[in-house]
Amino acid sequence: MTSYKQLILLVILFATSNSLLYSQEDLKTRIEALPEIISVEQIETDPEYSEAFKIFIEQPVDHNNPDGEKFKQKFYLSNKDESLPMVIELGGYNIDYNRKNELASILKCNKIVVEHRYFGESRPDSLDWNFLTIEQAADDHHKIIETMKMIYDEKWVTTGISKGGQTTYIYKYYFPNDADASVCYVAPLNLTSEDPRVYHFLDNVGTAECRNKMVQFQREVLKREDELLPMFIEDTKNSGYTYSIGNYGFIFEFVVLEYGFAFWQWQYTNCSQIPDTTAPDEELFEHLKKGSSFSYFSDKDIESNLPFIYQAYSQMGYYGYDISNFKDLLKEVREPTSKIFLPEYMDPEFECCPMQNINAWIQKHGNNMIFIYGEIDAWSATAVELTGETNSIKMVKTGGNHRTRIKSFNEVDRSIIIETLEEWLNYKIPE
Numbered sequence: 252m253t254s255y256k257q258l259i260l261l262v263i264l265f266a267t268s269n270s271l272l273y274s275q276e277d278l279k280t281r282i283e284a285l286p287e288i289i290s291v292e293q294i295e296t297d298p299e300y301s302e303a304f305k306i307f308i309e310q311p312v313d314h315n316n317p318d319g320e321k322f323k324q325k326f327y328l329s330n331k332d333e334s335l336p337m338v339i340e341l342g343g344y345n346i347d348y349n350r351k352n353e354l355a356s357i358l359k360c361n362k363i364v365v366e367h368r369y370f371g372e373s374r375p376d377s378l379d380w381n382f383l384t385i386e387q388a389a390d391d392h393h394k395i396i397e398t399m400k401m402i403y404d405e406k407w408v409t410t411g412i413s414k415g416g417q418t419t420y421i422y423k424y425y426f427p428n429d430a431d432a433s434v435c436y437v438a439p440l441n442l443t444s445e446d447p448r449v450y451h452f453l454d455n456v457g458t459a460e461c462r463n464k465m466v467q468f469q470r471e472v473l474k475r476e477d478e479l480l481p482m483f484i485e486d487t488k489n490s491g492y493t494y495s496i497g498n499y500g501f502i503f504e505f506v507v508l509e510y511g512f513a514f515w516q517w518q519y520t521n522c523s524q525i526p527d528t529t530a531p532d533e534e535l536f537e538h539l540k541k542g543s544s545f546s547y548f549s550d551k552d553i554e555s556n557l558p559f560i561y562q563a564y565s566q567m568g569y570y571g572y573d574i575s576n577f578k579d580l581l582k583e584v585r586e587p588t589s590k591i592f593l594p595e596y597m598d599p600e601f602e603c604c605p606m607q608n609i610n611a612w613i614q615k616h617g618n619n620m621i622f623i624y625g626e627i628d629a630w631s632a633t634a635v636e637l638t639g640e641t642n643s644i645k646m647v648k649t650g651g652n653h654r655t656r657i658k659s660f661n662e663v664d665r666s667i668i669i670e671t672l673e674e675w676l677n678y679k680i681p682e
Contacts, residue, residue: 441568
C-alpha cells in the first residue's frame with residue numbers, strides 16, 4: 252500500500268517531469284512568437300545544453316529603410332538555463348553548423364552563434380554591396396540581441412574570433428550598452444586598406460635567424476620556379492582547384508609571397524622545419540604546400556570569402572605584400588596586392604574614418620572588454636593598443652599564433668581572464 256509520503260513524492264516527480272517537458276516545448280514556441288522570427292528548427296545538441304535550435308530572423312537589408320528589402324539571417328541557440336548568462340558569438344563569416352564556443356563552455360551558460368550578413372544562408376537576394384557595412388551588421392546584431400533578451404534577460408557577453416573579433420568590438424562601439432562584457436579573440440584593428448604595420452611586424456617577429464631562413468627559402472623556391480611550377484600545376488589540378496585571377500605562374504608567385512604571413516599566423520611549420528637552399532625540389536615543394544595554402548587563391552575560396560574581402564577594402568582593412576626581398580626574382584607579379592581577390596566590377600573606395608574612430612573610442616571609452624592575442628600571430632601587427640583610460644585588458648600569449656584562445660594561457664593568466672569576467676558579470680561560474 253502506497254503511503255501518503257510516497258504519494259506526494261510521486262506527484263512531485265510527475266509534476267517536475269511534465270514541467271521539464273513543457274519547458275522544452277514551450278521554449279521553441281516562445282521563440283517562434285518573438286518579433287521577426289521566421290523559423291525555429293530544433294536540432295541535436297551536445298551534453299552541455301538541454302536543447303538547441305537553428306533560427307532565422309528577418310532583417311532589413313538597409314536598417315535606415317526598415318520597410319524596404321528584407322533578408323533572413325541565421326543564428327544558432329543552445330539553451331542551458333534561462334537564468335544563466337548568454338554568450339553570443341558574432342561570427343564574422345558563414346556558420347555551417349552549431350559550433351562549440353570556448354567562452355560559453357568556460358562560463359557554463361547559454362550561447363548563440365550568429366552568421367554575418369551576406370555570408371552563407373544570410374545573403375540578400377539583391378546582393379547590393381553598398382549595404383555590406385560595419386554599421387548595418389551592427390544593427391543586425393542589435394536586433395538579434397534585443398529580440399532574444401525577451402527570453403534571456405540575464406547578463407550578456409559578446410565575443411568573436413579574428414574577423415568575428417573585429418565584429419565584436421565594432422558592435423561594442425555602436426551599441427556600448429547592449430552587453431555586459433566583450434571578449435575579442437585575435438582581432439586586428441586595421442587603419443588603412445593594406446596596413447603597413449604588418450610589414451614592420453614581419454621584419455621583427457621571431458628571431459633574425461628564423462626570418463633570414465624564411466627569406467632564403469622563398470628566394471630558392473622562386474629561383475627554381477621552372478622546376479617547381481609543373482609540380483604546383485599538377486598538384487592543384489589533382490586537388491580540383493581552378494584559378495581565374497591569373498595564370499599558374501602568377502598564382503605560384505603569390506603563394507610564395509603569402510608564405511611569409513601564413514608562417515607566423517598559423518605556425519603549420521616551425522623554423523627548424525624550413526628546408527635549406529640545398530634541399531631537393533620535392534622537399535621545397537612539400538614545405539611550401541604545408542606552409543602556404545594553394546586553395547587560398549582558388550575560385551572556390553575567393554567566392555566564399557568575397558564578402559570578407561569587400562569589407563576589408565571598403566572599411567575594415569587588410570594587408571598586402573612587401574616584395575623588397577624578392578623583386579629581382581618575380582616574373583609575373585609586379586605590384587602585389589590582396590585586392591586581386593575583388594572582381595573588376597567591384598572597386599570599393601576605402602573609408603578611413605570608421606576604424607580610426609573605433610580605435611580612438613576603444614582607447615577612451617571601451618570598458619569591460621578583453622582582447623586576446625598571440626605574440627607571433629601576423630595579425631597581432633595591428634592589434635588593439637590600450638592606453639589605460641578604461642578597465643579593459645589585453646592578454647598576449649607568449650609564442651601564440653592565430654589559434655590563441657583562453658585555454659592557450661597558463662593557469663595564472665587564465666584565472667585573470669575568468670575572474671575579470673566573473674567580476675564584470677557579477678556571476679560565479681557554477682561548480
